[in-house]
Amino acid sequence: TGVDMAKMKIEFLAQYKERFGHTLRDRLVAHLPRYAPMISKVPGLPLLLNLRNHIPLIAKAQEWLTGISAKRSLPVWRSKHFWNQDDLPFVTPQELAKSNKRVVLFADTFNAYFENNNLQAALSLLQKSGYVIHVAQPDQDDQQQNPFCCGRTYLAAGMVPEAKKRITALVNHLLRL
Template identity: 35%
Template sequence: RLPLLSRWLKRGLGLAEQRALPRFDGDFLATASASPATSTREVLLFVDTFNNYMEPENARAACRVLEAAGYRVHFNRAPQERPLCCGRTYLAAGQVDKAKAEARRTLDHLLPFVERGVSIVGLEPSCLLTMRDEFLRYGYGEEARALAKASLLFEEFLVRERDAGRMLLALKPLETPRVLLHGHCHQKAFDALRPVEQVLRWIPDLEVRTIETSCCGMAGSFGYEREHYETSMQMAELALLPAVRQAKAGDLVVADGTSCRHQIHDGAQRMASHVARVLERALV
């Protein structure tokens, strides 16, 4: 019955039947609570919709790594409200007023942390980097600029803190000798892929190979839509999918973007990991 229901849903929503539907896997923020106050160093982990409901293991891994690095971790849970959202999905559908409303709600919740010097760290590039780009265009002035300045991707935060001498992450070698890294389009646009390469190279004896790619072809919901499926796959076949298929069985494939991981799964039948999960595996 489930395959029949899946096909029915895809047809009704105009989705390509070749696509695997995302799987819901709980609600991370519903049970998450701040780390014990054993450190004066604080960080807020902004868990986006995708990692909250569909891949909470990424959020758990990031939390564990940050705690191992000596930080007290807070979360973007809004009491008595649904989880905070960057609003990018509204923008993608042209619903600008709703996107601005989500930005305002997010600003109101995060500014008290920003004002006391807490960094806002995100896992999903398209989500976190919305706070450094689109939020500045909504007319929220200095508040938006303050949030943008405090917002960092997970890897950017780790590199900044290590370079400043504020943390040292103890890591051990992995059983795999090589990682293949695919960069999300927003990471490339903001020159934020190099920090991913850096943190992976902190793991002893690990070879890091960055796949030279353009967009993976998924582009949010674009690659899911029936009329765009072929174009989406043609983009992925330019470089990404052939490189993943040629990977050895023991190689890890790393991609921070939710859409990118789904494209790799659908097109090459390989599971890609967020870098937070790789670092978690290497913790001493």
């Protein structure tokens, strides 16, 4: 039919939220890329947040506060995640350009903070295959302190301008490679 339902849903949601506002749940989902790095740095906080999946009373209280169903388990926070490992291959754009077997690995928020094994497996496979790997991350002088974001969480909450801002930062970084 030529109708892009995903795009239509995002457009509707953006207009609806602009008119009626965002809920706490919307904000928690949307801004996950902003606060995930902070949560992971506080000793014991990931473990504490994971209690929600094991103690029904905490899940019910969170449902009442945020609107996130107590019946749904949440992703498990990890204290050891992708960004706090020592052996990540951060090659410069100049080093990357010298190789004819090069690849850029994008560590999205979900995989970096909740499913680290996916990124580790990708790194291992690429390294064993002889690729020079650049892990996309903001430069030290970049105003953006957090790792790059694909904008998906913002789109899910109808925050299209913020999603565009995030993906533009990523694309600008990739264009410099």
